[in-house]
Amino acid sequence: MFVVPGWCRKSMTSQPSVTPVIVERAAQPYVGIRRSVTMRTIGGFFGTLSELIAWVAAQGVIPPGPDFIRYHVIDMAGELEIEAGVPLPAGAEVAVEAPMHIEVLPAGRYLTTTHVGDPDDLVAVTGAFLAWAEQHGMRWDAHDTDAGERWGCRLEIYHSGPDDNPDRNTWETQLAFRLAD
Template sequence: MTSQTPVTPVIEERAVQPYVGIRRTVTMGTIGEATDALSDLFGWLAAQGITPAGPDFLRYHVIDMARELEVEAGVPVPADAQITVETPMRTGVLPAGRYLTTTHVGDPDELVAVTGAFLEWAERNGLRWDVSDTAAGERWGCRLEIFHLGPDDDPDRSTWQTQLAFRLAD
């Protein structure tokens, strides 16, 4: 079955990006718990006097759609920032490399269909993801939903911009 959702993918080189994040194990029904962590991260960064180095994101580490997802809410930080985090926060680095990206403008509830169309497009074009199958599910090298515009920018959900950026295999 082919998706009818249009996507316009682009391959881009991304540099290494340090970040602060909070990792959660969730289900599709409780994924909001991961996004709720973003307000905690922004508040903590502000209290430390650190300005985010880019838009916030969700990073999907392990995906088993029928059971659990290991998801991390993250905020990029400057490379030279001196950061000592408090539990449950952690520091990490988004890996450099080639990423297939597409940007969706519209309601975030549409992202499941957009992601499906994105994955189908890559398969049709012979691209391989940085992903491996494990007993816990698909383990991704780096699979991101990056939130460029959202509820803090405009309450109209049809204007929100979310970029998908999935790392390609080397």
């Protein structure tokens, strides 16, 4: 059984309401840039996502879905290995240069929930989401390592943001965490 990490429990004092659903996601090719960050430096990483989105647009590629942040390894007291990603259409031919790479998000069952509101609330929303999953006996595609929790696929998918509306309280973010097989 997945245990809610201490950093989530602390942020759950005023647990937001979450309504998770299980969805089947097909495999999805994407272009990404992976980095190691800390909780203090994670804010600067979102500039990488903006640069990646601009680069994909300059290639004439129309993404078939919204951009995302993928969390690979999470150690809240140390480093997080995260990745900015933009979906690619199936069969798209894009020549990338380091530090970009092309990968595929794994197919499978994902537990998802959508948050409409300020992205600063996502830590609390994630904590409530993890707690809901634990209460319902859900098992993540994740395991502990010396570097932190390694996730098979843990996504924050940005359906809207500052380009759509400057009011942060209207932004829509979907959490999609892959369930264990």
